[in-house]
Amino acid sequence: MVLAKRLAEEVKPEFAIVADGGGGLLDEDGKPVSFMVDSAEKTYASFTVTATNPGGHSSLPRKDNAIYDLAKALVKLDAFEFPVMYSDLTLSYFEKSAPLIGGDVGAAMARFAKNPKDKKAAATLRALPEYVGTTGTTCVTTMLKGGHAENALPQSATATVNCRIFPGVGVAKTLETLKGVVANDSLTWTILDNPTESDASPLREDVFGAVERAVHNRFADIPVIPHMASGASDSLHFRAAGIPSYTLTGIFMKAEDEFAHGLNERVPTDNIPGALKMWHDLVTDLAGK
Missing domain, CATH: 3.30.70.360 (Alpha-Beta Plaits)
Structure with missing residues (x-):
């Protein structure tokens, strides 16, 4: 929260890309189906x-x-x-x-x-x-x-x-x-505690366009879908500070392999090279704008 407020006051970014949610879905046969970008989250x-x-x-x-x-x-x-x-x-x-x-x-x-x-x-x-x-x-x-x-x-x-x-x-x-x-x-x-509220981020064409290009460089033609998360991510603090935020990862997984927060939480190792390449494509695309 402190970092988010400092960035909002001193840097004043147009938006933030946060690696703490979203990502790709594989079907039962391991074929890519869709890619989610968390653009809002519930309080x-x-x-x-x-x-x-x-x-x-x-x-x-x-x-x-x-x-x-x-x-x-x-x-x-x-x-x-x-x-x-x-x-x-x-x-x-x-x-x-x-x-x-x-x-x-x-x-x-x-x-x-x-x-x-x-x-x-x-x-x-x-x-x-x-x-x-x-x-x-x-x-x-x-x-x-x-x-x-x-x-x-x-x-x-x-x-x-x-x-x-x-x-x-x-x-x-x-x-x-x-x-x-x-x-x-x-x-x-x-x-209980001190809940943090945040509004949804706008569906920016420049952000989603860059995400689509990065995803399609890896898996052509799969849909990139805006999503509202029911849980919480680090984007919460950026949105609360007035910075539109978009949460995604480069990881593609089957639904049955999702064990978030469990003792058996894991990521398929064969995802890592492709995920890193996707992040490189996305960041350089946005930086070039």
């Missing part, structure tokens, strides 16, 4: 929601109970779905991905790209974990903690709710929405 934010209670002995149960109060809140969150959202970036992603995916899902992508108010298309995409995040904000409960003894009424119960927030929505508005869904003022909400 990562976690909240805790806590129910409290005077407690007491379990042989003397109360009508109110911290665990039950929290459970009722979580049931409401489970039933809630954030509104469909879209941007030029996500519509372009669905438009270019549709012919690659094919079938009913590809058709839904194409319809959504043409008309994001198509409820049937949106429902098809939202039913799939790999695409629901591209259609709006998502929040899900990831951790639970409650009670202190098997023979005592719980004095507190806490859940952690992790959200991936669509660019432009914001942490505060998301928390306000969650509180409204639960509709229980006795619960206590806390924002």
Whole structure:
């Protein structure tokens, strides 16, 4: 973050290229299919929601109970779905991905790209974990903690709710929405850490043109697709500092070989020479402009 702010104030770059995401996809036979450029990412934010209670002995149960109060809140969150959202970036992603995916899902992508108010298309995409995040904000409960003894009424119960927030929505508005869904003022909400928000980067023709040339020098004619990441990358800090950022790597991998953040995370060694050549082509192309 400090570096990003310093660059924004002292260097004032037009944009940044960051090697921390994106990259190429191979099919099951090892044939290149597409290349992704992360041009936006959702805001990562976690909240805790806590129910409290005077407690007491379990042989003397109360009508109110911290665990039950929290459970009722979580049931409401489970039933809630954030509104469909879209941007030029996500519509372009669905438009270019549709012919690659094919079938009913590809058709839904194409319809959504043409008309994001198509409820049937949106429902098809939202039913799939790999695409629901591209259609709006998502929040899900990831951790639970409650009670202190098997023979005592719980004095507190806490859940952690992790959200991936669509660019432009914001942490505060998301928390306000969650509180409204639960509709229980006795619960206590806390924002964890210090989430960093960032807007989407514009789909610059000069950047995408250079990326396409570099990719096509290696694999001709595969589509270069703008993508909104659901996770976080170093580009987050550059975008937050006002520097449009584009995240990519020169690595091409099969979907089943993706083990990011796992103990078995790895990169195929035969990718490295081609990736380095691609980076050289991209950087020299942009520098020559």
